[in-house]
Ligand SMILES: Nc1ncnc2c1ncn2[C@@H]1O[C@H](COP(=O)(O)OP(=O)(O)OP(=O)(O)O)[C@@H](O)[C@H]1O
Ligand SMILES: Nc1ncnc2c1ncn2[C@@H]1O[C@H](COP(=O)(O)OP(=O)(O)OP(=O)(O)O)[C@@H](O)[C@H]1O
């Protein structure tokens with residue numbers, strides 16, 4: 133395939149959480165991201181999925197150095213981002229953007245929508261005439277399905293999905309090389325969602341845009357991604373080509389995830405059998421020994437508590453971290469009815 | 472069936488420097504005990520503001536016209552101190568934006584127990600115990616420690632579950648859930664939906680579920696109302712809306728859905744055209760500028776909701792999608808000719 137744009141090696145983000153009394157001041161690390169490695173090529177989309185709280189947003193922010201990683205390396209367009217000064221990162225910002233998960237909270241309430249979307253232009257092209265900037269903002273607003281007439285309104289006067297599109301327009305206005313999309317279409321109706329997804333794919337074709345696409349919507353992830361990475365408790369469980377993840381997942385967690393996707397069909401959905409993940413929810417501060425998924429895994433055995441499974445290539449281009457990886461054994465998987 | 476909420480000809484208007492925004496334009500419906508009503512539709516079509524107005528929570532530049540009754544008591548125009556007795560106790564809302572629903576500088580525990588202390592007169596210890604139970608029910612790991620954290624220290628999906636837990640704490644009779652599962656992975660989502668299904672079955676609560684996730688609607692809702700341009704385009708049972716859509720907008724929406732069974736396609740179908748401008752809505756059919764079947768009447772007459780079959784209604788002049796000819800018997804409102812937007 134084409135050239136590597138981004139390389140992440142052994143990335144860790146640990147938040148210190150106070151556990152002792154106020155006077156003792158003892159802290160335990162919460163391992164939000166714990167040794168994640170992957171690469172992303174030019175013009176490629178890597179889907180990132182996994183349970184709520186498994187570290188997806190933290191990973192996205194750490195890649196862009198919006199959070200300082202505890203350990204590990206991020207290499208973007210051949211140069212390292214970790215450990216360099218703020219000014220170097222600032223220069224790179226033009227090429228790497230993020231669409232934040234909380235649309236409204238990420239927009240400055242005192243700025244008009246036109247100023248919010250146009251801000252990156254003001255920062256990186258201070259000489260650009262206001263008229264030209266406004267014209268660019270208007271054109272992009274139309275592309276994401278916002279009426280250009282709304283350019284002078286404030287964020288709180290928009291709906292949830294409209295705010296999300298303001299964030300997308302802002303991330304796209306500089307034609308960046310990399311955009312980290314954190315749940316970028318979660319507040320959109322399926323028609324506008326389709327419009328945005330088509331836009332992202334057009335930009336990818338036209339400019340070779342690369343995307344890290346974080347989403348809980350596995351149907352959308354399947355549609356946009358070339359490869360998919362599955363996270364659990366800050367670690368990579370499985371990473372492979374899109375079709376391999378959806379049609380032949382090798383990790384028990386991925387298998388449960390795919391089986392739980394709601395289908396937009398009332399008869400199927402109301403009578404569906406799903407793999408329900410029981411078991412204890414592990415704490416990110418006291419992760420289980422061995423495999424972090426073992427407290428909920430239907431295939432767990434003794435070795436799973438003793439040895440950390442290593443993320444290894446089990447099939448060409450398909451890496452899995454599991455001692456008992458493989459196609460699910462129907463008998464071993466407890467299925468529980470829905471209602 | 473007993474109606475918990477009765478809404479009649481409700482309208483929401485916002486004043487802005489460049490004119491009035493007509494966000495909701497006359498909707499009427501009931502939500503009954505033990506029933507879940509799904510609200511779907513275009514982003515920006517008035518779904519959230521419709522229920523913000525029912526809750527008396529519109530922004531300062533907004534106003535409500537029409538009527539919304541909770542068990543017979545009018546909510547529109549009710550003084551705030553009376554509203555506060557009902558809100559959070561009898562009627563609870565899960566807000567679309569989790570940062571709006573939570574106070575940023577208050578610890579999670581404080582926010583959760585406050586509701587119980589205020590509305591249920593519980594003691595501090597009992598309230599904490601109940602809050603913990605609830606956090607476990609919504610599957611938040613390390614629940615005890617979370618009580619001491621601030622909203623920004625949690626992931627998006629955890630904040631959303633905190634709001635869900637807060638809304639369920641008082642066992643409301645009417646739960647308005649605005650996009651409650653957008654930040655949740657499918658396994659947790661399934662558990663949350665089961666919780667809501669239990670609420671509906673066990674306590675006979677009425678639920679309004681506003682969502683773009685048609686899969687969720689398919690799993691939980693009994694009735695569905697499809698909104699566009701501040702109006703209901705189509706209402707019916709889940710089966711009717713999914714299997715026999717009767718309105719061109721509903722049909723377009725369903726056609727835009729990506730399916731899990733499909734791989735990376737060249738293009739997803741999207742309804743062509745731009746959303747309507749709520750400051751200058753066409754007086755007749757709001758969907759006219761994007762509809763494949765638009766004809767003379769659509770620009771002159773506002774189509775009114777009428778039954779296709781009992782319980783399944785649409786607001787469209789067409790006889791049917793299978794036979795898309797204008798139906799002269801379709802009820803409508805003539806609009807002034809100068810209002811023509813074509
Ligand atoms: N305070 C306000 N002032 C002016 N216009 C507003 C205000 N609040 C909302 N609006 C407008 O009212 C319309 C309806 O908003 P609402 O939030 O109800 O949409 P929605 O259907 O919930 O959309 P979404 O699915 O994107 O959340 C939107 O077009 C929005 O721009
Ligand atoms: N500023 C912070 N301080 C302490 N803990 C944090 C902070 N930010 C995130 N965390 C913790 O890190 C973990 C991962 O959070 P993150 O937001 O990355 O999850 P996520 O995968 O994006 O989840 P979601 O799908 O719910 O958005 C969570 O346990 C969260 O509570």
Ligand code: SF4
Nearest residue numbers: 423426429436454455
């Ligand atoms: S290593 Fe063991 S516990 Fe972990 S996923 Fe594989 S089988 Fe399950």
Ligand code: SF4
Nearest residue numbers: 756759762769787788
């Ligand atoms: S009334 Fe006319 S424009 Fe409106 S949806 Fe029906 S056919 Fe289309």
Ligand SMILES: [Mg+2]
Nearest residue numbers: 189233626627
């Ligand atoms: Mg997140």
Ligand SMILES: [Mg+2]
Nearest residue numbers: 291292519567
């Ligand atoms: Mg909304």
